[in-house]
Amino acid sequence: MTNPVTDGIDQVKTWIVKRHPDRQDIAGDLDLIENRLIDSLSFVEFVFLLEQVSGRSIDMDTLEVDSIRTLDAIEQHFFTARVS
Amino acid sequence: MAAPALPITDRFQEVLERLSTKSIEDYYNPYQQFDWPDRLDEDRMWMSPELLTPYGTPLFDQLGEDTLRRLSKWESINFYSLNVHGIRELLIEVVNRIHMPGFEIPSDFFHHFIGEENEHMWFFAEFCRRYGDKIYSSTAMRATSDWEPEVENFLVFARILFFEELVDFYNTHMAQDASLCDTIRQVNRLHHQDESRHIAFGRELVSLLHTRMRETISEERHVEVEAYLKRYVVFSINSLYNPHVYRDAGVADPLALRNALLADDRRRTIERKSVRKPLAFFLKTGIFTDDVLPVI
Numbered sequence: 054m055t056n057p058v059t060d061g062i063d064q065v066k067t068w069i070v071k072r073h074p075d076r077q078d079i080a081g082d083l084d085l086i087e088n089r090l091i092d093s094l095s096f097v098e099f100v101f102l103l104e105q106v107s108g109r110s111i112d113m114d115t116l117e118v119d120s121i122r123t124l125d126a127i128e129q130h131f132f133t134a135r136v137s
Numbered sequence: 138m139a140a141p142a143l144p145i146t147d148r149f150q151e152v153l154e155r156l157s158t159k160s161i162e163d164y165y166n167p168y169q170q171f172d173w174p175d176r177l178d179e180d181r182m183w184m185s186p187e188l189l190t191p192y193g194t195p196l197f198d199q200l201g202e203d204t205l206r207r208l209s210k211w212e213s214i215n216f217y218s219l220n221v222h223g224i225r226e227l228l229i230e231v232v233n234r235i236h237m238p239g240f241e242i243p244s245d246f247f248h249h250f251i252g253e254e255n256e257h258m259w260f261f262a263e264f265c266r267r268y269g270d271k272i273y274s275s276t277a278m279r280a281t282s283d284w285e286p287e288v289e290n291f292l293v294f295a296r297i298l299f300f301e302e303l304v305d306f307y308n309t310h311m312a313q314d315a316s317l318c319d320t321i322r323q324v325n326r327l328h329h330q331d332e333s334r335h336i337a338f339g340r341e342l343v344s345l346l347h348t349r350m351r352e353t354i355s356e357e358r359h360v361e362v363e364a365y366l367k368r369y370v371v372f373s374i375n376s377l378y379n380p381h382v383y384r385d386a387g388v389a390d391p392l393a394l395r396n397a398l399l400a401d402d403r404r405r406t407i408e409r410k411s412v413r414k415p416l417a418f419f420l421k422t423g424i425f426t427d428d429v430l431p432v433i
Contacts, residue, residue: 094365094372095433096278101380105392113274 061132062124064106068099081125086118107131143345145242152341153246156334160249163330167256170327177268177318182206183213184321185314188307190378190398193407200388208386213321214269215382216307217261220328222275223300224258230293239290246338253331264324276376287353288362291346295424296369298339302415303373305332344422363425370416371433374408375399 069090070076076090085091091099097113099121104111109131120130143149177183182205189205189212191197200208228251234240235247265272282289305328311317312326351359378398383391398404409416419425 091278093278094368097276097372097376098433100276101392101395104380113276118278 061106062128065102065127066124068102079124081128082123084122085124086122091121103127103131142239143242143342144348145345149341149345150242152337153243156338157246157249159334160246160253165327167260167327171260171263171320171323173263173267174320177320179210180206181318182209182316183318184209184216185310185317188212188310190404191394193403194398194401196394196397196401204387208382208388211269211382211385212377212379214265214271215273215377215379216304217265217324218273219376220261220304221258221265221272222277223304224254224261225275226277227293227297227300228254228258230297234290234293243338243342250335250338253335257328257331260324260327264320273379273381284362285354287350288358291343291350292362292366294339294343294346295366295419298336298343298418299366299370299412299415300373301332301336301339302418303412305329305336306411306414308332340418343424347422347424364431366419366424367430368433370412371430374412375433 066079069079069085072095073090079085079090083090100111100113100116103109103121111131120126186192186197186205186209189197189208191200191205191208197205231247231251231254235244235251240247262272284292308325308329312322312329314322350362354362378395380391380395383394388394416425416428420428
């Protein structure tokens, strides 16, 4: 049985590793921006990927960079159930 | 941001004087220049078909006439929105440098540049708000730069120049397209007129900044700068393929369309035409060692 949360994060991880072949794996708490895995030029592509994988629309005007800073933060903000 | 004086040449001085004089002579009041109609005809194209992102692929015909017309409206709003954000960001950088050491000579022209760019930003924003009821979001990530000052100074003006040249390709094309309405042609024509001065200035300044930067950085660092600037070129081109635009045009799967177009090599051939001039300039000046562009 598939798990939408781990499947989603795996797709995000695969996307990053494909662009940084020197990385085998990415720890959940690794700072993606400080380690230059996402920068100002790949940011928009990354947000579109998150929209596609999570199925959620993301407003770039209000997006906080901290919400995409680590895989753990991405999981929390984009792949866990919304709190209404 | 402070830097040694630019290696000014007589040619640069002459160009600056000529362009500053022309800025004064050609000055117009944009707030009185436009006769904005209440609405634009939704049954006409708002952007030349050959400038639409699916052009040149089988998807162009598959989308159908109605979707293409809606797409022409929203891709034009996206194009002007990109201008608004691009100008906003470049103004911040130029204002930061206008009276800083190292920029004494071009400072006077910067005043014209800032004034004109502010007015362009106004008429592009006005178009988006009047006829699209929105400005599309900026796609930039607010991040601090970690380049050394000499590299950052070069990159700021190289990015501005590339952005202006890319936009100018679209402006020139739409200004001449008789199938577009007068308002759209006028916006594009006026912007093209002013930008031809800014591009002439930008080419001179970027050449000088490149010369100055080369003297202070290693060959290895230059390779990194070239790689970054090439990624910026692709980033700028890709910003035209906006899934939010496709959604507004009624495309069922906007991200799938974007991915399909970005994966279609026929689009790369078409994109090359829009960036031919700036790439030739980057090659001629040694800023680029080849014209191979990366995937980002």
